[in-house]
Amino acid sequence: MMRVGVYFTPYQVDEFALRDQTVVVIDVLRAGTTIATALANGAKEIIPVTTVERAVKISGSLFGDHILRGGERNGKMIKGFDLGNSPLDYSEGKVKGKAIIFSSTNGSKAIDKGRYAREMVLCSFVNLLAVVRFLETLRKDFHVVCSGNNGSFSMEDSVCAGMLLQKLSEQKGIELFLSDEALAAVALYTSFGRSTAKMVRNSEHGRYLEQIGFGADLDICSSVNMLDVIPQLVGSVIKLKTGPERVEAKMVPVPTQ
Amino acid sequence: MMRVGVYFTPYQVDEFALRDQTVVVIDVLRAGTTIATALANGAKEIIPVTTVERAVKISGSLFGDHILRGGERNGKMIKGFDLGNSPLDYSEGKVKGKAIIFSSTNGSKAIDKGRYAREMVLCSFVNLLAVVRFLETLRKDFHVVCSGNNGSFSMEDSVCAGMLLQKLSEQKGIELFLSDEALAAVALYTSFGRSTAKMVRNSEHGRYLEQIGFGADLDICSSVNMLDVIPQLVGSVIKLKTGPERVEAKMVPVPTQ
Numbered sequence: 001m002m003r004v005g006v007y008f009t010p011y012q013v014d015e016f017a018l019r020d021q022t023v024v025v026i027d028v029l030r031a032g033t034t035i036a037t038a039l040a041n042g043a044k045e046i047i048p049v050t051t052v053e054r055a056v057k058i059s060g061s062l063f064g065d066h067i068l069r070g071g072e073r074n075g076k077m078i079k080g081f082d083l084g085n086s087p088l089d090y091s092e093g094k095v096k097g098k099a100i101i102f103s104s105t106n107g108s109k110a111i112d113k114g115r116y117a118r119e120m121v122l123c124s125f126v127n128l129l130a131v132v133r134f135l136e137t138l139r140k141d142f143h144v145v146c147s148g149n150n151g152s153f154s155m156e157d158s159v160c161a162g163m164l165l166q167k168l169s170e171q172k173g174i175e176l177f178l179s180d181e182a183l184a185a186v187a188l189y190t191s192f193g194r195s196t197a198k199m200v201r202n203s204e205h206g207r208y209l210e211q212i213g214f215g216a217d218l219d220i221c222s223s224v225n226m227l228d229v230i231p232q233l234v235g236s237v238i239k240l241k242t243g244p245e246r247v248e249a250k251m252v253p254v255p256t257q
Numbered sequence: 258m259m260r261v262g263v264y265f266t267p268y269q270v271d272e273f274a275l276r277d278q279t280v281v282v283i284d285v286l287r288a289g290t291t292i293a294t295a296l297a298n299g300a301k302e303i304i305p306v307t308t309v310e311r312a313v314k315i316s317g318s319l320f321g322d323h324i325l326r327g328g329e330r331n332g333k334m335i336k337g338f339d340l341g342n343s344p345l346d347y348s349e350g351k352v353k354g355k356a357i358i359f360s361s362t363n364g365s366k367a368i369d370k371g372r373y374a375r376e377m378v379l380c381s382f383v384n385l386l387a388v389v390r391f392l393e394t395l396r397k398d399f400h401v402v403c404s405g406n407n408g409s410f411s412m413e414d415s416v417c418a419g420m421l422l423q424k425l426s427e428q429k430g431i432e433l434f435l436s437d438e439a440l441a442a443v444a445l446y447t448s449f450g451r452s453t454a455k456m457v458r459n460s461e462h463g464r465y466l467e468q469i470g471f472g473a474d475l476d477i478c479s480s481v482n483m484l485d486v487i488p489q490l491v492g493s494v495i496k497l498k499t500g501p502e503r504v505e506a507k508m509v510p511v512p513t514q
Contacts, residue, residue, distance in 0.1 A: 008410060009269055152269060153438040180461045181410040184445055191444035204437045 001175050003141040006161050006182040009148040010110040019116040022140055024123050024131060024164065027147035028156040029205045030085050030214075031107025032124035032231075033221045034070075037087040039240050040227045042096035046238040048103070048111045052078055055103045068095070071103040075212050078103070087220050099237075106154075110147040114233065121241060122231040125160055125196055129225040132164060134241070136171045144182070155192065155203040156221075162189025163196075163224075196222040258432050260398040263418050263439040266405040267367040276373040279397055281380050281388060281421065284404035285413040286462045287342050287471075288364025289381035289488075290478045291327075294344040296497050297484045299353035303495040305360070305368045309335055312360045325352065328360040332469050335360070344477050356494075363404040363411075368490065370402055378498060379488040382417055382453055386482040389421060391498070393428045401439070412449065412460040413478075419446025420453075420481075453479040 007013045026032060035046050044066075049055045052073065059069050070083035070090070077084035083094070085104050102108070114120040123131040123144075135142060144164065146157035162185035169176050169186075178186065192199045200206045200222035209217060230241035264270040283289060292303050301323075306312045309330065316326050327340035327347070334341035340351070342361050359365070371377040380388040380401075392399060401421065403414035419442035426433050426443075435443065449456045457463045457479035466474060487498035 008265060011269060012266055012409065149437075153265065153441065155437040155441060158441065180406075180412040184410065184412060184415065184441075187445055187448035188441055191448065 001177050002135075002139060003177045004165060004182045005143045005179045006165075006185045007143070007145045008153045008158055008181060009151060010113045010145055011151055013113055013143075013145060015113050015116055018114055018143055018145070020118045022138065022142035023114040023117040023120040024135070024142060024144045025107070025110045025114055025120060025147065026123050026144060026157045026160050026164070027104075027107035027110060028124045028160050028200065028221050029154070029203075029209060030087065030217055030221055031102070031104040031147065032122045033126050034085055034087045034090055035102065035107075035122055035231050035238060036124060036127045036227050036229050038090040038095050038100060039231050039238070040229045041090055041092040043090070043098055043100055045099050046231070047099060047101045047236065048108050048238060049101060050103065050108045050112050052103055055101045056080070059101050066098050068098050068100045070100050071108075073105055075105075075209055075214065086214060086217050088216065106147040106149060110145050111233065111238075113145055117233070120233040122238065123160065123164060125163070125222055125224045126220070126227045127225070127229055127231075128160070128164055128167065130228050130230050132167045132171065134230055135168050136174060144185070149205045154205050155188070156200050156205060158185050158188050159193050159196070159199055161185040162187070163193050166190075196224055258434050259392075259396060260434045261422060261439045262400045262436045263422075263442045264400070264402045265410045265415055265438060266408060267363075267370045267402055268408055270370055270400075270402060272370050272373055275371055275400055275402070277375045279395065279399035280371040280374040280377040281392075281399060281401045282364070282367045282371055282377060282404065283380050283401060283414045283417050283421075284361075284364035284367060285381045285417050285457065285478050286406075286411070286460075286466060287344065287474055287478055288359070288361040288404065289379045290383050291342055291344045291347055292359065292364075292379055292488050292495060293381060293384045293484050293486050295347040295352050295357060296488050296495070297486045298347055298349040300347070300355055300357055302356050303488070304356060304358045304493065305365050305495060306358060307360065307365045307369050309360055312358045313337070316358050323355050325355050325357045327357050328365075330362055332362075332466055332471065343471060343474050345473065363406060367402050367404040368495075371490065374490070377490040379495065380417065380421060382420070382479055382481045383477070383484045384482070384486050385417070385421055385424065387485050387487050389424045389428065391487055392425050393431060401442070406462040411462050412445070413457050413462060415442050415445050416450050416453070416456055418442040419444070420450050423447075453481055
């Protein structure tokens with residue numbers, strides 16, 4: 001029996017409550033998707049920071065052309081940065097072999113909440129099955145922290161959390177004990193998850209991104225099981241997860257209608 | 258078109274975001290139910306306070322036997338108080354004509370968040386239709402703040418919020434524009450609201466109250482549309498709502514199976 005807690009926003013959860021726990025951070029729009037894409041395209045590591053000031057400070061003390069700065073504030077690229085927060089910015093040609101200092105409005109805060117976790121991985125629709133396989137092998141209690149949207153509930157992260165739990169519960173021999181909030185997440189997946197593309201496009205955050213010109217990102221961010229990668233926080237950087245618990249996930253793209 | 262925002266926990270919302278707004282505070286287990294019961298049984302007013310210290314201080318400066326102290330911490334009666342937080346404590350014989358200084362773990366915090374609201378009313382399953390009628394007559398944007406359970410999401414408050422919005426949306430000429438979180442609340446009502454009794458009994462908070470001996474309260478708190486009252490914050494006290502927007506609600510008890 002695995003006990004599962006879900007938090008719809010990072011502000012509800014205290015970082016000490018996550019100390020020594022297994023934590024899955026969800027950020028569909030867009031940091032979770034973008035970081036998975038960057039690592040799948042060969043980026044060496046992602047250095048998550050909560051503030052733009054810190055990103056500038058850290059990158060100022062490093063040098064060489066193997067360092068990039070990426071991220072956004074309110075969806076838009078940060079002045080002086082090399083990359084925004086669109087997965088389309090993180091092509092193999094741009095990121096292969098690079099370390100990327102990264103700061104985003106929502107995802108970076110959720111990642112920061114998991115800083116005392118025993119193990120923290122990033123999940124979004126694009127790498128959902130890979131995270132299911134990891135949790136299935138792990139067989140331990142875990143917490144899911146949704147990044148949300150500017151401190152508020154976001155439909156896309158909550159539905160993604162529910163899909164993760166639903167798919168995990170369907171694995172052989174897995175029994176989950178769900179908190180109220182985890183149960184709610186699964187119900188939201190049942191209600192809205194049949195078409196992730198439609199749900200993401202109709203969400204508050206999706207509508208905002210469409211408005212400011214990132215409509216193409218919504219299709220990418222709502223694609224299920226496209227990347228067989230697990231971004232994992234190791235010390236203070238995010239790298240591809242490797243090791244004994246990293247089981248090869250057989251990717252079965254789910255039709256998103 | 259009425260715009261509706263929902264907050265699953267009071268901690269997500271800033272009191273200034275609710276300034277001059279219409280706010281519905283939901284607390285099914287148990288303050289919302291208990292306060293509605295007390296006012297329906299003739300209590301003169303409820304004085305909500307966030308801390309036990311403040312309850313003691315205020316009641317110390319008042320005197321006479323028309324003042325009672327009620328409430329709970331972690332579900333249990335507070336030492337030296339006259340009443341707990343069970344609706345069963347607030348019979349007509351005990352509360353008629355009395356002012357009640359009241360402090361509870363969750364509800365008092367949510368009420369406090371609405372202190373700058375233009376208008377704040379309390380909703381729970383027992384008086385849901387009365388609040389629907391009020392909002393139907395008001396025809397203004399409003400926010401729903403769920404009290405939650407110790408700072409966390411609670412299923413019973415979220416489902417109650419969803420039921421409120423669903424029933425309101427079914428009224429003639431009403432069109433609601435729902436936030437992501439409001440949409441999620443309605444979906445949770447659709448998933449879990451068919452039997453409020455079962456849902457409340459299976460919720461984390463419900464299971465805890467059952468464990469500490471308040472199982473009988475769960476049946477009362479999951480009864481729909483039993484009381485035709487709207488508790489409203491007026492200045493710093495909660496009274497029965499009166500006035501032009503107070504339309505007589507025809508109570509139609511919903512079977513709870």
